[in-house]
Amino acid sequence: MPALAHNTTTPPTTTAPRHPRVLVTGQLGSGLVKELRSMYGRDNVVASDIRKASDDLMTSGPFVYADVMNYNMLERIVVDWRIDWIVHYSALLSAVAEKNPALALSVNMTGFQNVLELAKVHRLRIYSPSTIGAFGPSTPKNNTPDLTIMRPNTIYGITKLHMELLGEYYREKFSVDFRSARYPGILSADTPPGGGTTDYAVDIFHHAIRHGHYNCFLAKDTRLPMMYLNDCIRGTIDHLVHPTPLPQSVYNLAAVSFTPEELTKEIQKHLPHFTISYPDPAHPDFRQAIADSWPASLDDSHARRDFGWKEEFGLENMVKTMLDKIQAQVD
Numbered sequence: 134m135p136a137l138a139h140n141t142t143t144p145p146t147t148t149a150p151r152h153p154r155v156l157v158t159g160q161l162g163s164g165l166v167k168e169l170r171s172m173y174g175r176d177n178v179v180a181s182d183i184r185k186a187s188d189d190l191m192t193s194g195p196f197v198y199a200d201v202m203n204y205n206m207l208e209r210i211v212v213d214w215r216i217d218w219i220v221h222y223s224a225l226l227s228a229v230a231e232k233n234p235a236l237a238l239s240v241n242m243t244g245f246q247n248v249l250e251l252a253k254v255h256r257l258r259i260y261s262p263s264t265i266g267a268f269g270p271s272t273p274k275n276n277t278p279d280l281t282i283m284r285p286n287t288i289y290g291i292t293k294l295h296m297e298l299l300g301e302y303y304r305e306k307f308s309v310d311f312r313s314a315r316y317p318g319i320l321s322a323d324t325p326p327g328g329g330t331t332d333y334a335v336d337i338f339h340h341a342i343r344h345g346h347y348n349c350f351l352a353k354d355t356r357l358p359m360m361y362l363n364d365c366i367r368g369t370i371d372h373l374v375h376p377t378p379l380p381q382s383v384y385n386l387a388a389v390s391f392t393p394e395e396l397t398k399e400i401q402k403h404l405p406h407f408t409i410s411y412p413d414p415a416h417p418d419f420r421q422a423i424a425d426s427w428p429a430s431l432d433d434s435h436a437r438r439d440f441g442w443k444e445e446f447g448l449e450n451m452v453k454t455m456l457d458k459i460q461a462q463v464d
């Protein structure tokens with residue numbers, strides 16, 4: 134067993150033709166880990182974090198302690214487990230990053246630089262999601278294309294734009310197979326919100342079912358791009374496994390855009406007594422400025438063209454699925 138790996142299984146030692154071995158950093162990628170394990174076998178997908186794994190993640194395959202800020206530790210995992218691909222999820226999201234910029238700079242920038250350098254040295258494929266947060270207030274707001282003005286004014290956005298540009302630089306200069314997609318807000322009934330600005334769209338369901346009321350931290354007309362987790366996992370895998378590098382290293386990925394008010398109306402079709410309140414416009418929550426700096430909708434036609442991206446969940450089936458799943462957790 135590798136000295137630094139708190140894994141549940143020893144690394145595979147065969148030299149026969151094999152599936153790629155994938156390291157996934159950060160627990161936001163736990164849904165993806167499960168899917169990759171079903172494709173490539175449990176021992177070929179190593180999950181990692183600096184926090185203890187959920188029971189689910191721990192029992193479905195190997196899980197190791199990995200601090201993305203420690204290059205040597207990551208390198209040891211890559212060597213011990215003979216990793217081919219890294220899917221890099223470790224990052225502070227927008228709201229927590231804004232509260233702790235110094236930590237966001239270390240985790241999001243140093244962490245990514247370490248993984249990218251490893252990809253160069255060990256010839257790894259690397260997938261690291263970007264975000265709608267990489268855009269800024271001067272970006273065209275509607276149907277935002279892949280290539281446009283990018284002047285983010287949040288620390289999260291700045292670190293993610295750094296990631297995109299550095300990844301492209303390594304791809305050009307060192308032929309690193311760097312792949313990235315700009316995720317919208319992701320809705321999942323199982324994964325707890327992780328400190329993002331789009332988290333209201335997950336919290337709202339838990340409050341609707343448990344309390345019948347939600348205090349939204351964004352204004353009712355704040356339109357943001359969103360996606361159901363299953364679509365995100367499928368789109369990520371289709372992008373990740375594409376056999377050759379694609380024409381672009383970074384793609385917009387979109388499904389549906391809605392406002393808190395539109396989401397509320399859809400929830401009320403199932404829970405007519407559900408109510409919502411919004412902040413006093415004179416005293417907005419700090420996350421309002423973050424949301425206001427992001428696009429309302431994305432043009433993701435290049436992802437559709439280049440790796441066949443297509444969402445399955447729109448607002449209606451997403452809301453129904455979220456309510457059913459969260460209701461089942463409560464029952």
Ligand code: AKB
Nearest residue numbers: 226227264329330331
């Ligand atoms: C956040 O709100 O910070 C994230 C994101 C859109 O990247 N969900």
